[in-house]
Amino acid sequence: MSIPSAQRTDDDRPRFHIPAFPDDPAWNAAVAAEEAGGVASEVRVFLDAQLEAGDLLIDAAPGFGFVALSATTAPGGLPTVFVAGLSSERMQSLQDAALDLGGWLDALPAEFAPGMASSIVDRLDPQGRVFVHLASAQVSAICAWLTPLLEADRVLALCVSDAGTSADWPTASAALAAVGFAPCALMQRDGEAVLLPCAGEPEPVVIALPQALVSGNDDEAQPQPGALARPAWSPPTDGFVFSTPHSRTGYGVVGSQLLRVLQARGIPVALRAIGPVDRTLAANPKLDAALVRQHTIGADVPSVRLSQQFDLLAHAGHGPRVGFTIFELDRFTPAEMSDLQQQDALIVCTEWAKQVCVANGVTVPIHVVPLGVDRAVFHERVTPKAAAGARSADTVFLQVGKLEPRKGQRELLRAFEAAFTPQDAVQLVLHCYNPFMARSAFDELAAPFRTSPMRDRITVMSRELPTARDVAELMAGADCGVFPVRAEGWNLEALEMLSMGKAVIATDATAHTAFLTAENARLIAIDALEPAMHGAVPGSWAAWGDAQHEQLVGHLQTVHAARQQGALAPNVAGIATATRLSWESSADALLAALAAAAA
16 A cells, blocks of 8 residues: 655645555555654755755655655656666656656666766756755765766755764765765754754754855755846747646647647747657657757746646746646635646636636636647548448447546437437447556446447447547548537547537537537537536536436437438538637747736
8 A cells, every 4th residue: 555645735635655565674664654754754844945846856765755756746846856776666656656746757777877967967957956865875976976066066955864873974974075065954943944054963864055055153054046037038039948748648739739839930949848758749850859958948938837737836947937727627726726826827728717717716817828739630631540431331429538427428328328229320439548547447437338238339449549640530430529528628639520520519518618619519508517526526517417418319319310311511610610729829829828928
């Protein structure tokens, strides 16, 4: 069983969980230490107060990963975190845990080879600082390894977590003095945690700082990052930092497409990827340049973080902080409100989302940047895969979206069963891979489709298609996209179906109202809201009752009748909507929002 962190979020949840390795002899001691106040708690408190986006932490004594995962959730911003010396199994489990938190951990080998320091320098922002968590026995070797960074005054702290118990501390202390670092300890003074110089025997945990920052008269050492002025911002010359996923998620698709368009215009965007980079998302020959630019771009340009509303604090540099978030429900938690209110400006993708922010009390400037579609991939001339042609006599209904209650797949199943019989020439295809769900949970949610009386007419695709072009070919083989969602932040797939000239059935609610109309879709009217997930999460979503069920049944039957009669015409209004909502238009709106934020 995993260990919940002693550090808590604003709504009193553990900030992270340590992956379970109960067979390790040190596991039970770690459980007890975390329950008693936290493993290496002094180091974690210090790093929480100091770490900012752009900083870098080397965890050379990771143990079970408490310091590393604490750093990925630091309140001041997401630093780059290197973890050294773990087995591949443990490293993977920690990387998975960090990814779940919206962060990432990079692996280093246990042996610190001289050439590796240059790779650390390459990942360090111009104003970034280096922090190291290590054991006493490692101090001499790591100080030698860090010589280039020490000479450049880039190392702010060396946190030695076993100073009070290790026989190697005297040697470590001498090595620290040789490079100009003085040992300090975190103490309580007047109810505040302060760093004070060590006198005599070391405390259990020592935080060594540059001697210039430490006085000899018990004064608190308070290293502070310098505040830099903000010059006038020009997109073509200055660019901006873009922290975004570049992976096969909705956020990743949005981030990769906006990056592609902006770089094609010559905008110098610095990409700080949240998680691994999937290079198949968009045809972007300048992707590597964006990744390299994160190490050279100025510290005063705007920082845009495209992420969930509870993960907006990890900005880079000292320029305007712009949070770009996509959400489905109409209520924010206190922790989410804190993230939203700490931005200099917010970007949302619909007027509905802007009104939700205002209704919840968000007071920072809010800009609307509609999302888009790549019509070079999703267009009405795409040829379906050969397998789809074998079903050409049937009316094919397609739902694309991860399998979860919010997406309305169960409501779609009930309507499909009510609308048709196994003898009808219909097919229901669900491309519903959910990367955030365990296979057992996925199979449980998919079971009703596989046991339905209509099961021979239903295909559940539980694997992700390799590329966007594969998704387009799947859509080309369908007649109608069906999206009976209870709540939606945008719905890229619905817009993609419009772009391909397909009929669309969808709920008339939340973000759908931004681009789905009676002219381009068959809408399901919503007459009430209800607590989302039966009240398990804050906020409301569309209530689904008999009226919505009958509307969906009617729309399915109408589309099927038109298809069988040869009267299902291309969705010309949908193509017009998609032509207007291009990624180029989204990029225009994003640059306008950034110009306002930087003014």
